[in-house]
Amino acid sequence: MRKIIHVDMDCFFAAVEMRDNPILASLPIAIGGASDRRGVIATCNYIAREYGVRSAMATSLALKLCPHLQLVPGRMGAYKEASAQVFEIFKRYSSLVESLSLDEAYIDVSDCQLFSGSATLIAQQIRQDILDETGLTASAGIAPNKFMAKIASDLNKPNGQFVITPDQVDEFAFNLPLNKIPGVGKVTFGKLQQLGLMTGEDIRATELPWLEQRFGKMAHVLKQRSLGIDPSTVNPHRERKSAGVETTLAADINGQASCWPIVEQLYQELHRRLVKVEKGKIIAKQGIKIKFNDFKSTTVEKSVDDISLELCRQLLEQALERSYGRSVRLIGLSVGFTAPKADDVPQLDLFD
Secondary structure, three states: OOOEEEEEOOOHHHHHHHHHHHHHHHHOOOEOOOOHHHEEEEOOOOHHOOOOOOOEHHHHHHHHOOOOEEEEEEOOHHHHHHHHHHHHHHHHHHEEEEEEEEEEEEEEEOOOOOOOOOOOHHHHHHHHHHHHHHHOEEEEEOOOOOHHHHHHOOOOOOOOOOOOHHHHHHEEEEEEEHOOOOOOHHHHHHHHHHHOOOOHHHHOOOOHHHHHHHHHOOHHHHHHHHHHHOOOOOOOOOOOEEEEEEEEEEEEEEEHHHHHHHHHHHHHHHHHHHOOOOOEEEEEEEEEEEEEOOOEEEEEEOOOOOOHHHHHHHHHHHHOOOOOOOOOOEEEEEEEEEEEOOOOOOOOOOOO
């Protein structure tokens, strides 16, 4: 039986800003761009959330909901430094640490002998170490698998933890709302609702072939999660599957002539990021994303062996054919990777 802890820092970017500038601690704050530059909220503190402000929200909307919202530009260097401190703490308790982002990770403490092997007490101590050494708070979920641990970490936020013991897994999964399952977004959950499927109980009562016809591969995930099953292991060498860059424009633009200079700039930034990608990565596809002024998006991708600026032009043209008169507010470029085969060339880092 595994013992998995999912640690999620509380409003991480905002918490770093409040720690470094205590005046902000009593104010609603958000990390994001100015409203006149079409900014988007990266994160906000809990005071701001009481007004309805949320991550990925347009800054202009956030200011309408909370007119006295304090916008902070953001300091990625400070966030990375705090993240490094937090991950060093994780590694004291296990070598099996899987990073999900700067502020979130899975920790497999199945073999940790501290606190007589109690994952609950280990999680408490990890959170205390984080508070003592960084001045930041974290929430944690403790469970026999990653899926349950991730859900549990959100149940007693902020600065708390929640435990799902092995004998509680079945009942917890039975009553679990399906929109709590990682990977079930708004569209999928809406479709599930239309079919009368709301909880794990409903999925258990549904035949797998019927689910497969409507949800494809996701049907298997739904079946497993409804039973509280997640066979995936904590992977300290989690592979990056994609890389990308995007920008929200200061003003809406129209047509390929207006979009192309933005694409050229993004391409240069994407190329710089690829230089930093882990060794052994093989590019499998190149894509472009366009978000229109009605906030609907379209993505065009093509299988490739290497990226090219000329392909960006072709993808842009195809994406804009779907505009139907709408103007463009966001442009993004991306690449997808495929893992190298075991008998491929030796793992040499060409960029060292």
